[in-house]
Amino acid sequence: MSTTPLNAPAIVILGKGALATARRIQQLYPQALIYGLAGRVEDVDRRYSEFGATLRQLYQQDTPIIALCAAGIVIRTLAPVLLEKGVEPPVLAVAEDGSAVVPLLGGLGGVNVMAREIAASLNTAAAITTSGELRFGTCLLNPPAGYALGDLELGKRFVSDLLSGESVRVEGAAPWLAQAQLPEDDQAQLAIHVGYAEREPSDHELLIYPRNVLVAVSGDLADLADTVKAALHDSRIAVQALGCLLASKAEMANPALHAAADALGVPLRFTTAGTPADMTRQVLPQLLPPLTPAAGIAIAVAPQPLEVEQIGCARGRLAVIGLGPGATDFMIPAVKAELARANDVLGYETYVRMAGPFRADQVLHCTDNREEMLRARHAFELAAEGRSVVVVSSGDPGVFAMAAAVLEALHESDNPDWHRVDLHILPGVSASLATAALAGAPLGHDFCVMSLSDNLKPWEIIEKRLDLACQADLALAFYNPISRSRPWQLGRALEIVRQHRSPETPVTLGRDVGRPAQTLRVITLGELRPEHVDMRTMVLVGSSLTCVFPRTNGESWVYTPRWYGAKPT
Numbered sequence: 001m002s003t004t005p006l007n008a009p010a011i012v013i014l015g016k017g018a019l020a021t022a023r024r025i026q027q028l029y030p031q032a033l034i035y036g037l038a039g040r041v042e043d044v045d046r047r048y049s050e051f052g053a054t055l056r057q058l059y060q061q062d063t064p065i066i067a068l069c070a071a072g073i074v075i076r077t078l079a080p081v082l083l084e085k086g087v088e089p090p091v092l093a094v095a096e097d098g099s100a101v102v103p104l105l106g107g108l109g110g111v112n113v114m115a116r117e118i119a120a121s122l123n124t125a126a127a128i129t130t131s132g133e134l135r136f137g138t139c140l141l142n143p144p145a146g147y148a149l150g151d152l153e154l155g156k157r158f159v160s161d162l163l164s165g166e167s168v169r170v171e172g173a174a175p176w177l178a179q180a181q182l183p184e185d186d187q188a189q190l191a192i193h194v195g196y197a198e199r200e201p202s203d204h205e206l207l208i209y210p211r212n213v214l215v216a217v218s219g220d221l222a223d224l225a226d227t228v229k230a231a232l233h234d235s236r237i238a239v240q241a242l243g244c245l246l247a248s249k250a251e252m253a254n255p256a257l258h259a260a261a262d263a264l265g266v267p268l269r270f271t272t273a274g275t276p277a278d279m280t281r282q283v284l285p286q287l288l289p290p291l292t293p294a295a296g297i298a299i300a301v302a303p304q305p306l307e308v309e310q311i312g313c314a315r316g317r318l319a320v321i322g323l324g325p326g327a328t329d330f331m332i333p334a335v336k337a338e339l340a341r342a343n344d345v346l347g348y349e350t351y352v353r354m355a356g357p358f359r360a361d362q363v364l365h366c367t368d369n370r371e372e373m374l375r376a377r378h379a380f381e382l383a384a385e386g387r388s389v390v391v392v393s394s395g396d397p398g399v400f401a402m403a404a405a406v407l408e409a410l411h412e413s414d415n416p417d418w419h420r421v422d423l424h425i426l427p428g429v430s431a432s433l434a435t436a437a438l439a440g441a442p443l444g445h446d447f448c449v450m451s452l453s454d455n456l457k458p459w460e461i462i463e464k465r466l467d468l469a470c471q472a473d474l475a476l477a478f479y480n481p482i483s484r485s486r487p488w489q490l491g492r493a494l495e496i497v498r499q500h501r502s503p504e505t506p507v508t509l510g511r512d513v514g515r516p517a518q519t520l521r522v523i524t525l526g527e528l529r530p531e532h533v534d535m536r537t538m539v540l541v542g543s544s545l546t547c548v549f550p551r552t553n554g555e556s557w558v559y560t561p562r563w564y565g566a567k568p569t
């Protein structure tokens with residue numbers, strides 16, 4: 001009975017010596033990613049530079065951690081974040097050679113289950129130290145997916161009573177306990193009670209609720225979450241047994257429905273419109289007629305915990321994300337989470353590769369860089385089917401990239417299914433900002449961002465904007481400065497800039513910033529030639545106040561002061 005953790009585990013290694021064991025564990029959890037220390041081990045899914053920061057971030061993101069190193073290192077590293085309330089993913093230390101598996105944290109997140117699974121795959125034994133688990137062969141406080149524990153504190157007391165030698169009865173269907181070694185006795189005072197009915201908590205019972213109750217609602221009900229709770233209570237059904245909220249597809253984007261599902265802690269699924277009773281019959285036709293305790297509500301009880309993925313469909317999700325310039329350290333955590341939940345990933349092949357690695361179940365749709373509108377429409381088609389879709393851009397998706405194309409496609413569409421998709425734009429570090437940071441602060445004062453590509457705008461407007469931006473003495477950031485099909489444009493643009501700026505004006509050239517081939521050059525406007533630049537280069541031209549001074553490594557710092565005119569005293 002494995003409790004599948006929500007997030008794919010991270011297998012963290014410090015050196016090459018652990019790679020073989022890491023790969024064996026990855027075979028057990030194919031979705032897991034191997035994290036390796038940069039410089040020490042290359043052939044991994046993710047490289048990190050700081051062990052401590054990486055481990056703490058994974059922990060705080062609720063990612064199960066399998067660290068192939070000494071338990072002490074893991075304990076010391078995570079100690080500062082342990083006192084914070086919040087998530088506690090499973091954390092295990094595994095000996096580099098696979099000879100020992102030590103579950104450390106996350107008893108309620110199934111760490112012992114994972115420890116046993118890993119130990120079995122490595123032909124060793126897990127160092128289980130949880131007494132209840134040792135004695136009974138299962139963690140009673142961690143029922144499998146589809147079941148909810150009534151109360152953790154009462155539960156802990158119940159387990160210590162059991163450990164002190166009491167016997168126990170099992171009431172109701174608890175298939176996962178079949179293999180457990182419980183001191184069972186039909187006459188026992190203590191009982192494990194599994195059922196969906198409301199029940200008063202008691203010291204003598206461990207209450208476990210199957211999540212087998214489906215509630216269909218119409219979204220116009222007032223105080224939806226409270227109304228659902230009241231309807232369940234009136235029907236003597238425990239709110240913990242609620243497995244899923246169901247509503248009509250037409251109401252997919254209704255915020256009140258999503259707020260209610262969040263408040264109740266259950267997923268929200270959708271089906272064709274109808275009365276609530278009709279809706280439950282559509283998704284669970286084999287059940288008896290539902291209860292209808294109030295207008296706008298129907299309650300259906302299934303014999304087993306609900307299989308939520310089989311009930312109607314989810315609201316589709318579309319996220320347009322920015323990868324940042326390249327290095328994963330510069331990618332915001334929300335983007336990493338979005339990539340992890342994606343069913344489909346769309347984008348220009350280079351960027352899709354950069355966003356990986358992906359799991360076998362994730363579908364990649366790589367397209368040519370110029371097919372932006374087709375890609376945007378394809379993304380909506382997939383999301384409208386209820387899938388979780390990611391469109392990738394490099395840098396920031398709103399800077400000469402996919403976000404505007406996706407919004408344009410939506411704006412042009414009168415398909416209600418597209419408009420109901422849960423659409424998010426997640427920012428990234430744009431190339432101009434990543435390049436500026438490498439050089440110092442060349443964009444430290446007002447600046448102007450331009451694409452020099454005349455593919456989607458007339459060249460005249462580019463010349464006009466350049467001229468005006470130069471007149472305004474703005475620092476300039478040029479995207480798409482040159483390409484094979486646009487060979488002369490940069491030269492012409494520089495002619496315009498030179499009419500306004502002196503030849504000493506600092507120019508920063510960042511190429512492949514944040515990627516393995518990164519280069520940074522600081523030259524002057526007088527020296528700048530189109531040959532210095534290609535389509536993977538970011539060009540930052542200073543204002544009249546931008547200055548340069550040497551740094552200790554032989555290169556230079558560039559900055560544009562925060563003030564303008566005379567330096568404030």
Ligand code: SAH
Pocket residue numbers: 325326393394395396397398399400401429430431432435478479480481510511512513514515534535536537538539
């Ligand atoms: N959305 C991207 C920009 C796309 S336009 C962003 O916000 O960064 C493509 C242009 O961006 C390229 O021609 C180049 O000028 C610049 N660029 C993108 N990534 C870069 C990188 N890693 N290093 C330098 N320039 C880059």
